[in-house]
Amino acid sequence: MIKVRKICVDKHIDSAGWFGVAWLLCIIPLSWILPPQISWENGILENSQVMILFVGVFMSFYFYIEDLSSQGKKLWASIGAFFVMLAGRELSWGRVLFQTKLTPxxxxxxxxxxxxxxxxxxxxxxxxxxxxxxxLIYNIPWDNVITIPLPIMYLTLGLSSFILSAIGEHHWLLSPKQGQTVEELSELLAYFMIVKIVKYYAASLKNNSIC
Structure with a gap:
């Protein structure tokens, strides 16, 4: 007989969750009023994304030092490398250092x-x-992770941000300039939510918070 594991969710909304909701609701209005330069390559929004991702790197390093088990250290090294990978993507793998020309x-x-x-x-x-x-696939303790209540608010905000980012990237229902700003603002929120989700699961694993 196939045993179906119960799935439970954490419906609690903390200050970070409310901040995320407010940010998500403000993305489209902000895209109307912010100058397009803010969303350029190597601009304020993109560099802010990288800063958030490096918060994730430093957080992973902290948990790496704190965890005494070899498996735990492997996990946090993998998560830290994941944040580095995302930062590398945002920096176009270093190509931001090689600007060829400036266009409108x-x-x-x-x-x-x-x-x-x-x-x-x-x-x-x-x-x-x-x-x-x-x-990540090898080192994440999946048997433990699936027993932790899903952080439904963080996950919903993260998924919504990625969807809105895709809408902005492809300029669906948006002008190119507005679409680029929507994309970058959405990615900024998405990366913030990823950091919060990782922190949530770290605390849950440490405190043995299960369904």
Whole structure:
């Protein structure tokens, strides 16, 4: 007989959750009034995203030091590498340092295939991404994680942010300038929620909070 595990949710809304709701509701209105320069490559919003992701890196390092088990250290090393991977993506894997020209729609970066030894660089990046994903799949204690109540507010805000980011990226129902701002504002909230979700599960695992 197949045993179906009970799924329970954590419906509690803390200050971070309410902040996320307010931020989500303000994304479209803000995209109407903020200057488009704020969402350019290597701009304020993108650098803010990287800062949040490095908060995740430092948080992972803290939990790595605090956890005395070898399995726990592997877990937090994997999560820290995951945040580094996301930061690398936001920085276009370093291409933000190589601006070719400035256009009315923002700076243009050098194409990856124009970098010296681009094939080697792309291979290293691909290997890094696959290694991080594999490490996460292997090191996350899934049997324990699935017993923890789902942080429904954080998950809903994170998913909504990614959906809104996709809408902005593809300019669905939005002008290109507005779409880019919506995309960056949404990603900023999404990364904040990822950090909160990781912190939530870290606290739940430590306190043995189960359904």
């Amino acid at each position: 729609s923002g700076p243009e970066l050098i194409a990856m295939n124009q970098l010296p030894h681009s094939n080697i660089i792309q291979g290293i990046i691909l290997l890094f991404i696959l290694s991080v994903i594999s490490a």
